[in-house]
Structures are given as structure tokens and as C-alpha cells.
Amino acid sequence: MPVPRLHPRTIEAVKERADIVDVVGEHVVLKKKGREFVGICPFHDDSKPSMTVSPAKQFYYCFSCGAGGNSIKFLMEFQRQSFGDVVLELARKYQLPVETVEGPQQERLRQQLSRRDKLHRALALAAGWFRGQLRTPVGASALNYLTEKRGLSEVTLESFELGYAPEQWDGLLKHLQQVEGLSAELLEAAGLVVARKGGGGFYDRFRHRVMVPIHDRQGRVIGFGGRSLDGSEPKYLNSPETDVFEKGKHLFGLDRAANAIRKDDRAVVVEGYFDVIALHAAGVTNSVASLGTALSSQQITQICRCSEGKRIVLNFDADGAGVRAANRAIGEVEQLALQGQLELRVLHLPSGKDPDEFLKDHGAGDYRALLDQSPLWLDWQIQQVLEGRDLSQADQFQQAVSGLVALLGKLPQSAVRTHYLQQVAERLSGGQGRLALQLEEDLRQQVKGQRWHGRSSRHEQPGEASQRERSEAEILRLYLHCSNHRAAIRRELRQRELEDFALQHHRLLWAAITDLEETNLGAGRLEAISRGTDSGHDLEDIELPRLLTDQLLLENSALVARLTPLLEPGEVHLAAMAKPLLQLRGTAAALERQKSLKRCRHLLEAWGGQRLETLERCIAALIQEERQQPTESVDMEKRIEAMFEELNSDALRFQELYYSERKHIGHLDQQRCGGFSGQDVIPA
Numbered sequence: 001m002p003v004p005r006l007h008p009r010t011i012e013a014v015k016e017r018a019d020i021v022d023v024v025g026e027h028v029v030l031k032k033k034g035r036e037f038v039g040i041c042p043f044h045d046d047s048k049p050s051m052t053v054s055p056a057k058q059f060y061y062c063f064s065c066g067a068g069g070n071s072i073k074f075l076m077e078f079q080r081q082s083f084g085d086v087v088l089e090l091a092r093k094y095q096l097p098v099e100t101v102e103g104p105q106q107e108r109l110r111q112q113l114s115r116r117d118k119l120h121r122a123l124a125l126a127a128g129w130f131r132g133q134l135r136t137p138v139g140a141s142a143l144n145y146l147t148e149k150r151g152l153s154e155v156t157l158e159s160f161e162l163g164y165a166p167e168q169w170d171g172l173l174k175h176l177q178q179v180e181g182l183s184a185e186l187l188e189a190a191g192l193v194v195a196r197k198g199g200g201g202f203y204d205r206f207r208h209r210v211m212v213p214i215h216d217r218q219g220r221v222i223g224f225g226g227r228s229l230d231g232s233e234p235k236y237l238n239s240p241e242t243d244v245f246e247k248g249k250h251l252f253g254l255d256r257a258a259n260a261i262r263k264d265d266r267a268v269v270v271e272g273y274f275d276v277i278a279l280h281a282a283g284v285t286n287s288v289a290s291l292g293t294a295l296s297s298q299q300i301t302q303i304c305r306c307s308e309g310k311r312i313v314l315n316f317d318a319d320g321a322g323v324r325a326a327n328r329a330i331g332e333v334e335q336l337a338l339q340g341q342l343e344l345r346v347l348h349l350p351s352g353k354d355p356d357e358f359l360k361d362h363g364a365g366d367y368r369a370l371l372d373q374s375p376l377w378l379d380w381q382i383q384q385v386l387e388g389r390d391l392s393q394a395d396q397f398q399q400a401v402s403g404l405v406a407l408l409g410k411l412p413q414s415a416v417r418t419h420y421l422q423q424v425a426e427r428l429s430g431g432q433g434r435l436a437l438q439l440e441e442d443l444r445q446q447v448k449g450q451r452w453h454g455r456s457s458r459h460e461q462p463g464e465a466s467q468r469e470r471s472e473a474e475i476l477r478l479y480l481h482c483s484n485h486r487a488a489i490r491r492e493l494r495q496r497e498l499e500d501f502a503l504q505h506h507r508l509l510w511a512a513i514t515d516l517e518e519t520n521l522g523a524g525r526l527e528a529i530s531r532g533t534d535s536g537h538d539l540e541d542i543e544l545p546r547l548l549t550d551q552l553l554l555e556n557s558a559l560v561a562r563l564t565p566l567l568e569p570g571e572v573h574l575a576a577m578a579k580p581l582l583q584l585r586g587t588a589a590a591l592e593r594q595k596s597l598k599r600c601r602h603l604l605e606a607w608g609g610q611r612l613e614t615l616e617r618c619i620a621a622l623i624q625e626e627r628q629q630p631t632e633s634v635d636m637e638k639r640i641e642a643m644f645e646e647l648n649s650d651a652l653r654f655q656e657l658y659y660s661e662r663k664h665i666g667h668l669d670q671q672r673c674g675g676f677s678g679q680d681v682i683p684a
């Protein structure tokens, strides 16, 4: 629906009310830094927090990609919405009056806004009715379940507004229609009733269930969780998504936990409603639940807004599902956790209990003590890799090593990595000192290799991925459709070491092309063509586009769909292939340049790490020397000198590599920008 023109008064009111930290903080984890806040920029592939948010100036700015503006601009860019939509949404959020310039449209807008109010009202009335039912004779079994089985006090029942949906098909429906005068359509939109199949009216969604209302941050009821009382499935039935209830966005209990989270500077995330209720009843009031879905990054951002230190403890079940949920949640925020933007811990309670069970025999003090001892997410993941593996078995040992290398390879800071390498090597060696040292070195090499060769985008900058995709596609298109240049293209790719395509569908296509050509010409000849010792004139006789389409259709039709723009290029692309060799050279140079740049960034980082290592070695040797021969200082000086000489020669080596890489990039730039004259420059 198009938004009517908003009155300047409304726009001003929204600008005044929408605090930049509040608005950005809803989508980006912000950390306080002096008078400003910093966070990972959502507008480019950010690796360090490049975005600054200034509450004083009420704007955000990214030092890396240049994105910046006020709250409205942020939301327009982040949610890809129009100015009007953003202002309207903010006005709703802060409950500001909305005025439009034209009269009739204002009426429509008013209706649109009041619909949400109506949904909130319907849900609040339903919550009240459920609560009332709990105190009637039909609610006796539910009340008994809550007080006896769950052991909840009157205060807790009242505080969480718990209720009961009776065993009827239309109890709530009748009440809200007849007494409150609400329409069945509205109740359906609120997720309270369900339309009968075939159009014969509606029936209550929740029947014979204990009802737990879910509130938003402002404390309004937005949905329900219903626990079955007779063992009928599902055990927990939640409200469906509605205009006011988005599951991935809300957290159960956050409305009442926010203050405690701020005070304790820590949030506990559990799986179930009754875990939260039990924890709050026991006095652990900084706990929330993820509403039956995997914890989303959006939910984590909501929690982080309450905690200055961004400390979160996941207390999920220790069974397979709970472990998977924890791993998924870690995956959602791993980048933030790796960069130290938040502190994520994982708690498993002893003997696999959930918080509700645990608190039946233990006090809140015991629980808090366990929270304090809970391992950091990475320690927990390492534990998961090692757990249940018999390290004396070669295959299991190897599995453990590759799992650990994958985990540690993600760590960006070399000091932290070293700490974990030592720790892990010690555990793998089973306490044998010599073996531990050897393992540590071995692991370090593997992690290094993984960091450099892995498909990580660590050394990649914004826009490089899409540029690479374009360049690769261009080369493949040329190869397929300019058949008389295939031999030249193969030579060019070989010389520039560009035969490994980065994108999977490109790699698959190149492999299929090579297969077909090898079948026709033989592997030996194809290799000779790439090396330039065979002119390869008969490569052009192979009808690659047709053969590939036929073959791929048989094997992998999804791939064909992705590759269609390459196999059947449109007019524009065909026109662009007028000077194939010129185009090839520019594109290949661009690709090679990207690789070179990545290597440069890698070298800089590796050099930094190496320097630190050498210094550490120097210091360690010094200390050892001092212990052994406290008097002979001359010898020691010599050794230090030698070590620093070594360090300097390392520096020279790095510099050489770096400069040659940089020089090469300059050379490639010339090629890309047409610093050559014709089509005949590609050497055979």
C-alpha cells in the first residue's frame, strides 16, 4: 500500500524521538567507546567494527565504506524501505500521532494503524479471559498442574499472568465475539482462532492447555505459548506469526528481564517458558527464552541492547537437540564473538538437567555459581570435538585434529590462537610434554595452512566477491563462445595461475569443459595446449555450449539454470565479445590483481604475527639464560643480537615479498587500463 504524504510535523516528531543508538542498536550490536558507540557495519563485509554511532550528533558513519546518516537513513538502507515507510514505522513504534497532508488518505492511514491496536486489544482480552478460566472449576486441573507439578507460587502465577484455555471448541471465540464484540476475522488475524476447512466458521486454536502470554518489550501481549495437559501433541503450541508477533525477533521474558540484564550485565538464554518462569521465581531474573525457534542474530541483538558488556550465557539442554541449538546460536554470532564484540558462554547443567529441574533441588546461588564457571563458547566447542572420542585410535584422533584445526583457524588474533593451540596440544598429547610441543607446532602449521588456503573471505574487501564473480563469468563466456581463441585463453589462464575458479558453479563448469575436451583431444594434448607447446587449433571444433547443456541437463539441472547466462548469452553480452582477446586480458589482469591484493594483506598479517613470535622467543630465551648463567652477560648479549638479526632478515624477506607483490599489482593495473596497443600482445 503506498504511504500517503506525511505531514512535516510527523516527520519532525519522528526525527526528534528516534534516537540513533536505539535505532541502529536494534540491528547492530553496539559497544560503548568513549562518548560514542562502535559496531560491525552492516553495509559492507566488515571484519572490524568500522561503524561509529554518535548519540551527540545523532548520526552513524562507517569509516570503511562511507555509509552514514541519521536514523531514518539507516533504516531506509538497512531495510530497503522508502522514506515514508520508515517514518511511519518509527511513528508506530514510538506511538507518535501520524498526520498526512491530504485528508482522505489520513483516514485510511488511521485505520491501518488502529488495526495493530485492535490486535493488541484482542490479545490482551484473551489473556484476561484465560487467567479468569484458571480460577473457575474447569481450570482446576490446570491450576493443580501449575502449583503442584510445577511448584509455582501464587505470586508467580499472577506475575506471569498464567491462564487456562478450556477444553471447548469455541469458549474464547464466543466470549470475545459476544461479550467484547470482536469479529472472528480479527481473532483469526491475532492467531487466536482457526478457520474451519471448507469455510464453516472458526474454532479456538488453544484447547485444554495452560496458557503463557508472550509480551513485547513494551509489555503488550503479542502471542501465547500453550502447554498441553493431557499429553496431546504438540506438547507446546505457540501462536502463529501475526502482524504483531514475529518469532525470530521476540524473546519470552525480555520485557521483565531487561532491567536485571542491565544490572547483572549478563543475560541467560534458556529453551523453555517454564525454565524462565522457574528462574525468575528463584530470583535469577536476567533470563529469557528463545520461543521455540533457534536463537536468531536478531534476538541476540535485542539482548545485547540491554547489556553493556554484551555477556550472554546459553543454557540449553545437554541432549542432541540442545547441543545443535547451541551450535546454531554460536554460528549466528560467531563473527561478533570472534571480534570480541560479545562474550558468549555455554552452560550445561550437571546430569543433563534443565534449569527448571535443577532449581527443584538447588538454590539460585548454586545456579549462579555454575553461570560464573560456564566455559566460553570456543572452549565449549573444543570440548564437544574431543568428547566421546578415543584419542588412542588413529582415525578418531585425526577427526579430532581436523575438527580443532577448523575451529582454531577462525581465530583472528594470534595471541589468542597461541593460547588455544597450547591448550589443545596439551589435551591431545594426554599430558606428555614432548609430544605436546610437537603437536602444537604441527597444529600451528595446519591452522596456518587452513587460514591461508581456506575459502575464508578474511583477506577480501567489500565488492571483491561480486567483482570476482563477474570476471570469472566473463572469461568462461569468452571461452564458450569465441571458440577460435580457446587455446589462447587456456595459455593465459595457465600463465596467470587462474585455472582454479573461486565460485563453485564456475568450477563445476570448467571441470565439465575440461572433461569434454580431454575426451575429444586426450589429456596430454590439452596439457600441451595450456603450456603453449601445441597450437590447439582443433579446440574450436568442439561445440561446447550444446554438449555441455545436454550433459549437464542429465546430471544436474539446477546447475544448468545457474549457468544459462553463460551457455546462452544475451545480445548485450554477445556484442561485448567483439574484441575477445583484449577483453580477456583486462579481465584476467583484474582477477590476478585481486589475488595479489589478498596475498599482500595476508603477508602484512603474517609478518605481524611472526614478529611477535620471534620477540616472544627472544624473551623466553633471555629468561632461561638468566636462570642458568646469571653472571655471564656477554654471551647473552651476543645471543640477543643474533636473534634480532634473524628478526631483521625475516623483515627483509617479508618486505621483498610484499614489494614484489605490489610491483606486480602496478604491472597488472597497466594491463587492465589499456596500457597495451593491440590484440597480438598475448605471448604464445
Ligand SMILES: [Zn+2]
Pocket (backbone or CB within 6 Å): 041, 042, 043, 044, 046, 050, 051, 062, 063, 064, 065, 066, 067
Ligand atoms: Zn561500512
